Amino acid sequence: MDHLVLTVIAEDQPGLVERVAKCVAEHGGNWLESRMSRMAGQFAGILRVAVPAQAHSGLIDALQQLEQQGIRVLVAHSGTEPERRWQMIQLQLVGNDRAGIVRDITQLLARHGVNLESLDTDVMPAPMTNELLFRADARLAVPSELSLDQLQQHLETLADDLMVELVLQPVD
Structure with a gap:
């Protein structure tokens, strides 16, 4: 086949x-x-x-x-899957909508060899203010040689710059 x-x-x-x-x-x-x-x-x-x-x-x-x-x-x-060892991580992000959020996050991930397995994004009005909020849910394959603490630090620094909240959780 x-x-x-x-x-x-x-x-x-x-x-x-x-x-x-x-x-x-x-x-x-x-x-x-x-x-x-x-x-x-x-x-x-x-x-x-x-x-x-x-x-x-x-x-x-x-x-x-x-x-x-x-x-x-x-x-x-169909391609062949790389023989690298990965740890699967779920990333959730929410913040005020603005151009460049996806570019900035994916740039950081690529720089650290993190593979984006799936990405779902939405823009919706905030409940109280009606300002537009950007929401992203991503499944990431993190190379085993990259510590999750390091990745968390890099992402938190970027999140502060972008003024977004993010949560990383290991996937079972």
């Missing part, structure tokens, strides 16, 4: 996932994992499928035909 990673984007409408799933199933494929979401009238997702080697090109052709229905699919071969 070949493992493929598919990225899907389309204007949101009922039946999008079903059409992609149908293509995968019709080519003997197996839907393994996915992350999908609707935002601002668009639907986007990333998924990993296993497909028999002989059905690989047929599946890609069928997925490309979905473009006629307004569904764009980008196909990539």
Whole structure:
């Protein structure tokens, strides 16, 4: 079986996932994992499928035909996972919204070799003041050679500069 990673984007409408799933199933494929979401009238997702080697090109052709229905699919071969040892950490951040928060946080993480496994962000009005608050929830893979205390210090210094609150918690 070949493992493929598919990225899907389309204007949101009922039946999008079903059409992609149908293509995968019709080519003997197996839907393994996915992350999908609707935002601002668009639907986007990333998924990993296993497909028999002989059905690989047929599946890609069928997925490309979905473009006629307004569904764009980008196909990539599944990569190999690095053989590094990681500690999984959950980061939660809240602060007044301003441009550059994601850039500054991800810059610091990249500088220390921390891999961003997942990131969910929102901007919403604060309960009492109605000022916009930026909220981020991230799952981080921290290299075993980086102490969590060091990472916490670096992030807290940046959080003070950005005027945001952040919490780091190990993931079991």
